[in-house]
Amino acid sequence: MKISYNWLKQFINTDQTPQELSLVLTNIGLEVESLETVQPVVGGLEGLVIGHVLSCVQHPNADRLRITTVDVGAEAILQIVCGAPNVAQGQKVVVATVGTTVYPNEGEPFKINKSKIRGEVSEGMICAEDEIGLGASHAGIMVLPEDTQIGIAAKSYFNLEDDYLFEIGLTPNRADAASHLGVARDLAAYFRTGITMPDVSAFKTDKETQDIAVTVEDTDACKRYSSVSISGVTVKTSPEWLQDKLKVIGIRPINNIVDITNYVLHDLGQPLHAFDADQIKGGKVVVKKCAKDTPFVTLDGLMRKLDAEDLMICNAEEPMCIAGVFGGKDSGVSEGTTNIFLESAYFNPVSVRKTSKRFGLKTDASFRFERGTDIDMTVIALKRAALLIKELAGGEISSSISDIYPVHVLPFEVSVSYLNINKLIGSNIPSAEIKGIITALGIEVTEETAEGLQLKVPGYRVDVTRECDITEEVLRIYGYNNIEIPSKINASLSYTAKPDKEQTQHVIADLLTANGFLEIWCNSLTKGTYSKQPDEAVQILNPLSADLNVMRQSLLMPALESVAYNINRKTTDIKFYEFGKTYHLINEKYVERPRLLMVLSGSIQPEQWNQKVTPVSFYHLKGAVDAVIGRLGITTYQTEEVKDEDFAFGLKYFRGDKTIVTFGAVTAADKKQADIDKDVYYADFDWALLLDLVRKNKIINKEVAKYPSVRRDLSMLVDTNVTFDDLKTIAFKTEKKLIRAIQVFDVYLGDKLPAGKKSYALNFTLQDDEQTLTDKQIDSVMQKIIYNLAQTAKAEIRK
Numbered sequence: 130m131k132i133s134y135n136w137l138k139q140f141i142n143t144d145q146t147p148q149e150l151s152l153v154l155t156n157i158g159l160e161v162e163s164l165e166t167v168q169p170v171v172g173g174l175e176g177l178v179i180g181h182v183l184s185c186v187q188h189p190n191a192d193r194l195r196i197t198t199v200d201v202g203a204e205a206i207l208q209i210v211c212g213a214p215n216v217a218q219g220q221k222v223v224v225a226t227v228g229t230t231v232y233p234n235e236g237e238p239f240k241i242n243k244s245k246i247r248g249e250v251s252e253g254m255i256c257a258e259d260e261i262g263l264g265a266s267h268a269g270i271m272v273l274p275e276d277t278q279i280g281i282a283a284k285s286y287f288n289l290e291d292d293y294l295f296e297i298g299l300t301p302n303r304a305d306a307a308s309h310l311g312v313a314r315d316l317a318a319y320f321r322t323g324i325t326m327p328d329v330s331a332f333k334t335d336k337e338t339q340d341i342a343v344t345v346e347d348t349d350a351c352k353r354y355s356s357v358s359i360s361g362v363t364v365k366t367s368p369e370w371l372q373d374k375l376k377v378i379g380i381r382p383i384n385n386i387v388d389i390t391n392y393v394l395h396d397l398g399q400p401l402h403a404f405d406a407d408q409i410k411g412g413k414v415v416v417k418k419c420a421k422d423t424p425f426v427t428l429d430g431l432m433r434k435l436d437a438e439d440l441m442i443c444n445a446e447e448p449m450c451i452a453g454v455f456g457g458k459d460s461g462v463s464e465g466t467t468n469i470f471l472e473s474a475y476f477n478p479v480s481v482r483k484t485s486k487r488f489g490l491k492t493d494a495s496f497r498f499e500r501g502t503d504i505d506m507t508v509i510a511l512k513r514a515a516l517l518i519k520e521l522a523g524g525e526i527s528s529s530i531s532d533i534y535p536v537h538v539l540p541f542e543v544s545v546s547y548l549n550i551n552k553l554i555g556s557n558i559p560s561a562e563i564k565g566i567i568t569a570l571g572i573e574v575t576e577e578t579a580e581g582l583q584l585k586v587p588g589y590r591v592d593v594t595r596e597c598d599i600t601e602e603v604l605r606i607y608g609y610n611n612i613e614i615p616s617k618i619n620a621s622l623s624y625t626a627k628p629d630k631e632q633t634q635h636v637i638a639d640l641l642t643a644n645g646f647l648e649i650w651c652n653s654l655t656k657g658t659y660s661k662q663p664d665e666a667v668q669i670l671n672p673l674s675a676d677l678n679v680m681r682q683s684l685l686m687p688a689l690e691s692v693a694y695n696i697n698r699k700t701t702d703i704k705f706y707e708f709g710k711t712y713h714l715i716n717e718k719y720v721e722r723p724r725l726l727m728v729l730s731g732s733i734q735p736e737q738w739n740q741k742v743t744p745v746s747f748y749h750l751k752g753a754v755d756a757v758i759g760r761l762g763i764t765t766y767q768t769e770e771v772k773d774e775d776f777a778f779g780l781k782y783f784r785g786d787k788t789i790v791t792f793g794a795v796t797a798a799d800k801k802q803a804d805i806d807k808d809v810y811y812a813d814f815d816w817a818l819l820l821d822l823v824r825k826n827k828i829i830n831k832e833v834a835k836y837p838s839v840r841r842d843l844s845m846l847v848d849t850n851v852t853f854d855d856l857k858t859i860a861f862k863t864e865k866k867l868i869r870a871i872q873v874f875d876v877y878l879g880d881k882l883p884a885g886k887k888s889y890a891l892n893f894t895l896q897d898d899e900q901t902l903t904d905k906q907i908d909s910v911m912q913k914i915i916y917n918l919a920q921t922a923k924a925e926i927r928k
Contacts, residue, residue: 131378132312133167134293136396140313140324147293150316154295157319158605159306163296169289169373170262172238176229177261177283178202179273182220185211190247197255199224202280210251215269221277222270223261225254234259263287287369292377302592304500308398311589318569318606327396329512335525341409341470345533346417350440351452353475353534354416355507357515358406360468362386362524371521386462386469389517391493398589399473399502399510400494402442402450404460406468411445414470419448426458427451427490439484440476453481453498455490468527469518473511475504483671503589504538540573540585545599547581553600556612566606567599630820633761634708637725640760644753645734646704646727651687653712655679659686659802661775665713680712684726685775685811689795689803692730696805702731703809708816725814727753727792730807747793750810751780754792757814758782761823763789768854775799775813789822790814838869838896841911845918846886846925849878855922856889863917864910867902870894888927 134147145153151161180201188194188210195216199207201224209224216222225231225241231254232238243252258264258271261283277286297312305311310324317324339358345351366372367388375382375391382388390401404414419425421437425448435441440452442460449460453476462469482499485491508530515526545567547560564582568574572590576583586593593602604612638648654677660666662682672678681687684707692703705728713720729745736742758766771779771793779793792812800809847856857871875890882888893914895907918924 130297130299130307132295132297132309133374133377134295135290136292136309136374136377137313137316140310140326141317141320141322142325143316143320143322147295151295153316153319154297154312156605156608156610157315158300159303159312159315160298161295162298163294165294165296167292167294167377169292169369169376170232170287172230172232172262173291174261174263174282174284174287174289176241177223177225177256179277179279179281179283179286180207180222180224180255181279182216182218182222182255185216185218188247188249190249194247196249199253199255200279201226201253207252208250209253209255210246210249211255211270213255213257213270215272216255219275220270221273221275221279223256223273223283225256225261227252229253231256231260232262234262234265294377301500304497304502304591305398305589307497307500308395310397314571315606318566318571321565321569327509327513329509329516332512332516333526334529336527337529339406339468339470339527341406341412341414341528343414343531343533344416345535346415347440348535350418350477350480351416351474352477352536352538353504353507353532355473355511355530355532355534356414357471357511357526357530358469358528359471359515359518359524360406360527362467362469362518362522364462364464364466364522368521384462384464385521386466386518389514389521392517393510393514394493394497397506397510397513398497399506400453400497401510401514402456402460402472402494403462404449404470404472405462405466406470407466408459409444409449409470410447413445414472415443415445416452416474417441417443419443423448425451428456428458428461430458433488436484436487438480439487440480442472451484451488451490452476454485454488454495455492467524469524471511471514471518473507473514475502475507486671486673501591503587505588508532538588540587541590541594542575543584543586543594543596543599545581545584545596549581549596550600550603553597554604554607554612558603558607562607563603566603570602570606572599572602633820633823634816637757637760638706638708640756641706641727641753644704644756646706646753649688649691649705649707651681651684651691651707651709652677653681653710655681655687659683662713665715667712667714667719681709682711682713683775684709684711684724684813685795685799686803688726688728688811689799689805689809692728692809693803693805696730696807701807702735704729723816723820725757725812725816725819727757727812727814728809729753729811730805730809744808745810747779747810750792750812754782754790754812758789761819763819763822768852770852784822787818788815789818834896834898836897836899836901838894839902839907840892840894841907842874842890842892843911843915843918844875844888844890844927846882846888846927847922849885849887851887851922851924853889853891856891856918856924859917859921860893860914863914864895867895867897867906867910868893869896 147164151164155161178201180199183198183200185195185197188196193212195211197209197211199209201207227241227243229241230238241254255270257267259267299306313324339360341358343356345354364384364386367382367385371388372382375388378395380391386403390403394400419435419441423435424432425435426432441448442450442452450456476498478499478501481495485495485499547563550563551557571587573585574582575585656676657679660679660682667680669678688707707726710721710723729750733743733745733749766782766784766789769781771781771791776793777796781791782789790812795809795811853873860871861868872892873889874892877888915926
């Protein structure tokens with residue numbers, strides 16, 4: 130959203146600098162993404178001065194050139210060679226002096242240098258209007274009135290004032306701020322000052338000669354339709370002030386009528402449309418929906434087929450305009466237009482949004498209508514535009530205002546409690562301050578008690594309908610920065626049997642972040658082609674695009690898009706995690722499943738001068754998975770190799786028939802779909818199951834053991850189908866009390882071993898809480914383990 134500083138000051142009297150206003154706007158929720166200086170004319174006419182042509186003679190070496198002497202108010206008189214046919218002695222002209230950069234309408238800017246032209250010295254340039262961006266004519270130089278003062282800056286003569294452009298990142302709920310008036314309202318609330326509204330009191334009907342009947346057939350899609358007729362206008366170029374206003378915010382001037390409708394749109398936030406009244410067949414306007422597949426040619430010259438749900442502005446015979454979205458080829462104003470029918474309406478946001486999306490048409494009008502405009506602004510904007518048309522295009526207002534408004538939209542009524550507002554904000558704001566902010570925002574207080582307020586919210590605040598919305602309004606004007614953060618933070622190591630799920634999530638997020646992972650948030654909407662179980666896919670009824678037509682069934686593919694995005698921008702070392710949900714349609718019921726995803730790719734750490742780059746592997750991912758499981762205190766689970774089309778290879782941890790986590794390498798098919806040519810590893814946790822296991826996991830605190838632990842190693846040959854988990858289970862069943870940990874420190878598969886065999890080297894940590902273990906006790910335990918491994922897993926102990 131582009132907002133002009135000078136334009137804002139028409140609504141609110143402030144001496145704040147643009148930089149100061151930028152900070153204020155950001156602090157009150159209208160984030161200023163950029164602030165730049167803008168000049169109505171490129172280059173701002175810097176270096177151009179008003180001069181007086183003292184003499185003008187024929188150039189001796191060129192028939193089309195003249196040699197002039199020009200007084201620009203400096204000590205020296207300038208000699209300038211000029212090729213304009215209309216240059217003459219005694220003229221007051223615009224001069225670009227040596228060193229000035231000139232910005233023409235067409236072509237690149239160029240710098241004026243002292244030079245020789247056909248043998249004669251030239252010390253500047255006498256300018257035509259198109260050479261300095263003040264117009265389109267190149268018939269000759271600009272000749273100013275005789276009483277023009279010489280030596281003054283052209284910028285001052287033409288009253289050019291630098292402006293400042295705020296680029297505001299407008300959130301979808303703030304439709305009320307999609308205009309200079311809307312932004313000024315927020316500033317007025319912050320500074321507790323008034324708003325200067327445009328004066329439309331001079332509006333009156335000059336004569337009743339142009340009667341165009343209006344009928345609204347669909348009052349649900351069009352809740353209010355206001356219109357007026359203006360006769361005898363002259364369509365021409367807009368005056369400089371209007372063109373400058375529009376240029377600053379990036380709008381290209383077209384003609385005075387169209388420019389006025391654009392000006393009012395960005396001024397008051399109300400879209401308007403000007404029809405050529407003589408092209409309205411039958412002298413009748415009908416707001417209705419047309420039959421499906423009705424052909425319609427829009428302003429861009431394309432023929433489109435209408436849907437039965439598209440609201441149209443029609444004449445007695447045919448549609449003229451897609452309501453709130455785009456005009457028809459023959460509906461607009463042309464150079465030959467003399468009579469105008471001016472429309473100002475309120476269209477249903479849902480209807481406009483669907484139509485705009487269906488045709489792929491995004492306009493300034495549809496942007497506002499689909500978010501919700503101010504239904505009380507239609508007549509004010511209509512009067513404002515009509516008065517400007519009379520002023521800039523002549524003519525007479527030839528009808529009274531037609532205002533079809535069958536069911537009046539009443540303000541939202543909201544009850545608020547001072548206690549609830551302060552509780553939600555987390556600070557104690559005085560009641561008088563809360564009330565002052567609310568009234569400054571234009572919200573009417575209808576009833577007040579010691580506990581709270583009864584309010585009526587104006588129609589332009591379509592996003593404020595609940596007590597929490599009022600609280601947000603109070604907070605943003607009061608200032609987020611004014612809410613004190615406690616200087617003391619209490620921490621506790623206490624354990625509760627039912628830990629809070631958000632707290633648990635924060636614990637794991639902190640763990641992953643501390644280990645170099647970055648949290649990502651991916652869109653829950655994704656491509657239907659990603660669905661590996663199409664029957665369970667949750668389809669979007671009105672998708673924004675084919676790439677966002679289903680709810681995700683897995684966190685993986687959206688995350689792989691993030692991986693690809695980073696890799697394509699040379700960020701190849703990836704450590705991501707995401708807490709999110711997947712969505713499924715199972716037995717005609719919608720199911721949400723909380724998940725935790727971890728993704729690894731690239732190198733385990735950035736390249737250093739003293740160490741080689743180590744690519745991430747499955748075992749790095751396993752270490753991260755074990756860290757999460759261990760942090761949650763989950764120690765008992767089974768392990769199994771993954772045989773799943775979702776993984777190239779991997780493992781899963783499970784209890785009974787419930788899978789805690791599956792992790793491994795991304796398949797080649799999934800990488801190809803995401804356009805990734807590097808190895809990627811990921812883990813998919815059932816977060817809901819993890820939370821349930823944590824609640825059931827009883828943590829017992831005990832003293833650190835007083836007696837030392839001992840370690841014994843065993844090397845053995847086993848069948849290739851025997852897993853480490855199998856061996857670990859056998860060992861723990863043999864001795865539960867003394868074995869504290871079992872780790873594998875070597876695995877070997879090779880041609881030096883018998884066929885179908887592999888070598889495992891395990892270390893066992895043993896400890897007793899009550900005494901120091903003796904060699905006899907340790908040997909006894911190890912012999913039992915060796916025996917059971919040999920009996921159960923057919924292990925051959927290697928010495």
